[in-house]
Amino acid sequence: MNFTSSLLLIFALIVASGFFSIAEISLAASRRLRLRQMADEGDARAEQVIRVQDQPGHYFTVVQIAQNGVAILGGIVGEGALSPWFTLFFELWLGAAAAETAGFLTSFLIITSLFILFADLFPKRLGLTAPESAAVRVIGPMQACMTALKPLVWIYSKGADGLFRLFDLPAQRDDRITSADILAMTEAGTRAGVLAAREQQVIANVFELDTRTVSSAMSQRDRIAFFLRDDPDSVIRLRIAAEPYSTYPVCEGDIDHVVGYVDAKDLFQRVLNNQPISLTDDALVRKVLMVPDRLTLGEVLEQFRQVHEDFAVIINEYSLVVGVVTLNDVMSTVMGDLISSPQDEDRIVRRDENSWLIDGVTSIQDVLHALSLDTLPHEEDYETLAGFMMVMLRRVPRKTDAVVWGNYKFEVLDVDSYRIDQVMVSRITPLPSTTPSSPAGFS
Known part of the structure; x- marks a missing residue:
């Protein structure tokens, strides 16, 4: 093989190695959500990439076989093509043995550097810039390679599977998405300017609903405006004027014996119609939702949804009232500074x-x-x-x-x-x- 043919072969080997480097990094770095979005938009290749991600063993086996084979062949061709020329060059100053050694080391260094730069670093960084796009472009040729090298792939894959079982290691990657993953994405989006800081905080507050207890959002016991069941009309009117709220608990004797609640709209309607207000009227007093103080805001929100209410009384383990919470309190926790x-x-x-x-x-x-x-x-x-x-x-x-x-x-x-x-x-x-x-x- 002449010098020109050797250089062309080295160039072809570098291109081949670069292809497999892109194939390797793009599959590993591709985001499943983005691939699913591409598949839903009609790109069948994205669906193929998702299936390979579920079972990536054969894919990476082909990559390793190809990269190692190309690297070995590149070393052989490069040493045969370049070493004689460098040996002749170094013989101008060195003895025959020393020149041969220097020529071999120089050709080895040049070939290795070319493969590191153009067959590894550059293609991998290129693949990381848009991994999903790269993955769908290489999936077709890679599947052809997996078919062509199927016997070798089977042998090496079985060996790798045996090692995983020997060391009791998971053979598939965990693609479950956690709340921490979503929050990390929103924080990255905020830094990139895609989300406003307040919008990112709202998303974070939503995930806090399952960790914050209802006590963190309720109105405390000493700030509750309530009526006694036997309060006369005049007392009720004065309290509405002094403490205007949308909802009032109705109690029997004291605040720890809640029998229901009354909506301010119902009271105002009676006032406007010049009707007397009596809390002994069961049509006026509604059934109240009682929830333990250990519930999270997420659990309270679910109870509001189930009973179609937006007001609840909070009690502790001794059945004593510790506060009240409304749907607006929960939403204020979510919206934060926005409301x-x-x-x-x-x-x-x-x-x-x-x-x-x-x-x-x-x-x-x-x-x-x-x-x-x-x-x-x-x-x-x-x-x-x-x-x-x-x-x-x-x-x-x-x-x-x-x-x-x-x-x-x-x-x-x-x-x-x-x-x-x-x-x-x-x-x-x-x-x-x-x-x-x-x-x-x-x-």
């Missing part, structure tokens, strides 16, 4: 870049979000900021008590009958202020 009630805004008040005033009953997830934190210590032991202070102090907090954690100081500002009303949260190492300076003459 907020005045009550939500009052719970976390940002004073400046480095300090916040936070109500003690604020859920710990909302505190983490406001402070841009990922976690707080012993999170499983409490659900509110007040609970965090109690767990950290190991007692009922008093005014001026403080907890320092990380770069934050949590200081109790107000306590009302053992209830923590306000907590001042400050950064110990403040961030530089971004507030513009006041114009001259103003302060």
Whole structure:
């Protein structure tokens, strides 16, 4: 074989090796969701790629047989074609034996470098830029190769299967999609500008519904406006005016004996029609949904769907009322900053870049979000900021008590009958202020 033929053969071997490198990396990197989308759009080759991903053993066996065979053949051809020329070149300065060794090493280095660059690195990086497109383009030739090399593929595949069984390893990749995978994709989409930061936060909040308990979104017991069954018309009217809500629990004797609830629309209708309001009227008082305080927001949402209600009373293990929750409370948790009630805004008040005033009953997830934190210590032991202070102090907090954690100081500002009303949260190492300076003459 002359020198020109050898160079052409080396070039052909590099191209062949590059093809198999693209085939290998594109199958491994192809996203199943994108392939499924391409298949649904009518690309039959995408369906073939999906089937190969389910059973990739024969595919990768062909890749390895071809790449190793091409590499060995390339070394043989390259050494035979280039070594004599480099040996003659080095004989100008070296002895025959030394020149032969130098010629062999030089040809080996050049051939190896060409294969590394053009048959491995470049095609693999090319395949990673658009793995799904590359995979559907090479699947046809690869299936032809699998058919042509079927005997060899069978032998090596059985050997590989035996090794997997010997070491008790999974032979198929796990393509299950988890919530963490989806959140990672949305975060990547936010960084790429595809999703707005608030939209990404809404998606993250949806997945939190199955981890956040209903206590984190409910209105606390001491903030519930309720009626007693025997309240007269005048008392009911005064309470509606003083505490205007859409729904009121109706109790027998005290708040821990809830018998139902009344909708403000029904009350207003009676007022407008100059009819007396009596909560002993069973037609006015509706059956109330009672849910345990250990349920997650996702479970409460499912119960709302099943009973076609949007209001529930929360009770603890001792059947005592601890709060109430509405469908709007759950949706506010999902939507976050996109929708907020005045009550939500009052719970976390940002004073400046480095300090916040936070109500003690604020859920710990909302505190983490406001402070841009990922976690707080012993999170499983409490659900509110007040609970965090109690767990950290190991007692009922008093005014001026403080907890320092990380770069934050949590200081109790107000306590009302053992209830923590306000907590001042400050950064110990403040961030530089971004507030513009006041114009001259103003302060």
